[in-house]
Amino acid sequence: MTRLRYLKNVTTLAFDEEKCIGCGVCMTVCPQAVFGMNGDKRVQIEDRDACMECGACALNCPTEALTVTAGVGCAAAVINSMLGGGSATGCCCSIEPDETCSGNKRPTCC
């Protein structure tokens, strides 16, 4: 069976090739096999639409070559945040105002 695919052309993943040192930690942490090596020195984005914006690559990238607006793809969380935070639901979700991957403020969901 082929892998399940979500919507095309939506991810906020961005890659600054100049900053990449080719350590490959992004390839290790990505659960969707978005990255591959481009020669020996750098990685490249090979499957952009597979990105689920978990933020693992950006957080672990030692040179900040990768950035992504990390979040959890959870409709209940989006609804909860629209309703002003809200209490826990089936997936105990709510999204914090700051959804960026910088620092330790992160969207919440389970």
Place this chain on the structure above:
Amino acid sequence: MNPPRMDQPFVIGAIETDIGRVPQVSSSLGWADHWGTIKARSGLNRMHYAVDPGLYALGNPDAGSLALVTANYKLSFDSLRSALPGRDAWILVLDTEGINVWCAAGKGTFSTAELVARIKSSKINQIVSHRKIILPQLGAPGIAAHIVKKLAGFTVHYGPIRTKDLAEYLDRGMAATPVMRLKTFTLSERAVLIPIELVQALKAALVVALVALVISGFGGQGTYVDNVVTYGIFFTIALLGGVFAGAVLTPLLLPYIPGRAFALKGLVLGLITAVVLVFFRNPDMTQWANRLEILAWLLLVPAVAAYLAMNFTGASTYTSLSGVKKEMQWALPLEITAGTAGCLLWLGSRFII
């Protein structure tokens, strides 16, 4: 931060170390562990199924043994220890407020700060002679490996996604195969998520169905009881049909339903379900009341199914927040409009015509 309690039911003994007694656990799960898993999976006590954070000994580890990290959700802890029969290791449990590794990493409780603090408070750096620590790959959205190295001196090794691959990963010298690094969403992985979604949906459906049953008796020509049996019961069946299509069929058939957006998948199955329901309702279409009622089902059932399917994005393993927001832009207004219109049409068919 207190060390984990010795009187937790799964603790089988204690290991004496330089820094004191460390609770010992086994890789084999008892009946209480299995029963706890069933309860957690069905949503009965999911929110309070936690183990004490801190350091545990799996088997009889020593200074050279592996150090593994997990969350303090009992299912995560059980999954880790049961994957390593016959092996000795230290298990460092982070305080994730009883939430699994992946969700806690997204939530920010399975974090660099918590890991660094827990390494220090557990004194694991005084117990092990090496400086390697193995984390589940799905903890990576919360952990910056290079910062952990800088602050705590430990090198983070990201293990496989699934604990069932952990033994092989270790035997290969802490090297994962590409398959071990890929998050799947297989039939069985989808199926175990159904109960919790279903229980949640049925709670809401029960309230709506009760209201509809009470109201249904007042409309129509027959006695109160006749009307409840003719119209109220069918309302309940139709509602349950929508719930079943969205919360059971959509997860099960996910790869085979057309469309990429979850709401669209739910909509497709909801429409099919509605058509089947209408077929069995087999109404006299010359009457306006029946026409309205049929239209109500064609709107209400797909709306319910689409909404519940959309909510399954949160349980799925491959949806992005940007994608969910994009699909919700069209799906949520559509679901609310169709659902409201369906309810009004049903009421109209009962009371106006």
